[in-house]
Amino acid sequence: MMALTPVLPDAKAGYLRSGLQQVRGWLDASTAVYLSGIEVAQRTEDIVGDVAEIGIHHGKSFLCLSLGLPADQRAVAIDVFDDQSANVDNSGRGNRPTFERNLAAYGAGDNIDILQSSSLDLEQAGFVTAGRRFRIFSIDGGHTKEITENDLWIAERTVVERGLVVLDDVLNRHWLGVISGLFGYLADGGSLVPAVLVPNKLILATSVDQAKQYRDLFAATFPTALEKADVPLAGHLVDVYAQAHWLVRGENDETGPITGHEPMATITAARLTELEGQLRTARSDLKAVQQQLRAANLPLYRKAARRMPWLARPVRPIFRRVRKVMGRPR
Ligand SMILES: C[S@@+](CC[C@H](N)C(=O)[O-])C[C@H]1O[C@@H](n2cnc3c(N)ncnc32)[C@H](O)[C@@H]1O
Incomplete structure (x- = not known):
């Protein structure tokens, strides 16, 4: 499926x-579009706040959230980085110098805060008491049940009312701590509400009402990418968004595919219409030939069978097969 992104700030569009393709990490290309697009859509909806991510690695998803951010909003990157002994399940491997190089290479602003910490230590460090301030909180650090639960509680207590939380690897069969952590958090009374599922990430809102608002905002922002609506999950309904081949639109009207998606992107809508037309013509030609064959084969065969039965005998099985394929001659 081909789809057009919403208009994105040039820094975001250029990065996408x-x-x-250049930045190492774990992020589906369509999910990169969904993260980038929803960050911008929130702004047009006047949802104000900072953005944050736990689990940076080299910054692949963090760049989607932080590039093109207004100068008065901050992007907070949290990772154990050098302290890999705190990366208890070896989920990725944060590398601060590489991350900082990527920030510079793709034009991140000065409004980035880098916090070297395990997410398990954030509460003690006063991260939660600093209050509700994030409009997007992405969770992609340690993938154990304990860490996932911890990170969901931290996110719940620091996102603004109209904010959202993004949980990575929720359906990854290699990292079942994440889904265990999600259900553990919900069973313990967590108030975040599943709203939208994009490839490999679940998006949660702060209430049932906000989940509905986000499902509507996704539908308005990515109108052609909804794959399945109203899928039940943990007592709620989520909308599932597809993997697509995206044409990325920047503010300067420049449109181009994500690197690696070019072959699909060259099949433009016009070309698709042309191909559909050719298919329709081919189908109607085939129908005409079938009709001619039906009209011709009965008299021919009968004549042959009557006049030269010894000659018709070998073609009888073929005739039967033709009749089976074409339907009975009328
Ligand atoms: C799967 S990677 C993150 C991928 C990244 N979001 C991307 O877009 O490619 C997980 C990251 O979490 C970090 N990490 C692991 N345990 C953590 C913890 N308890 N607190 C903070 N960061 C952690 C790792 O160092 C690693 O960089």
């Missing part, structure tokens, strides 16, 4: 088109 040519940076995504």
Whole structure:
């Protein structure tokens, strides 16, 4: 499926088109579009706040959230980085110098805060008491049940009322701590509400009402990418968004595919219409030939069978097969 992104700030659009392939990490290309697009859509909806991510690695998803951010909003990157002894399940491996190089290479602003910490230590460090301030909180650090639960509680207590939380690897069969942590958090009374599922990430809102608002906002922002609506999950309904081949639109009207998606992107809508037309013509030609065959084969065969039965005998099985394929001659 081909789809057009919403109009994105040039830094974001440029990163999606040519940076995504260069930065190492774990992020589906369509999910990169969903993260980038929803960050911008929140702004047009006047949802104010900072953005944060736990689990940076080299910054692949963090760049989607932080590039093109207004100068008065901050992007907070949290990772154990050098302290890999705190990375208890070896989920990725944060590398601060590489991350900082990527921030510079793709044009991140000065409004980035880098916090070297295990998410398990954030509460003690006063991260939660600093209050509700994030409009997007992405969770992609340690993938154990304990860490996932911890990170969901931290996110719940620091996102603004109209904010959202993004949980990575929720359906990854290699990292079942994440889904265990999600259900553990919900069973313990967590108030975040599943709203939208994009490839490999679950998006949660702060209430049932906000989940509905986000499902509507996704539908308005990515109108052609909804794959399945109203899928029940943990007592709620989520909308599932597809993997697609995206044409990325920047503010300067430049449109281009994500690197690696070019072959699909060249099949433009016009070309698809042309191909559909050719298919329709071919189908009607086939129908005409079938009709001619039906009209011709009965008299021919009968004549042959009557006049030269010894000659018709070998073709009888073929005739039967033709009749089976074509339907009975009328
Ligand atoms: C799967 S990677 C993150 C991938 C990244 N979001 C991307 O877009 O490629 C997980 C990251 O979490 C970090 N990490 C692991 N345990 C953590 C913890 N308890 N607190 C903070 N970061 C942690 C790792 O160092 C690693 O960089």
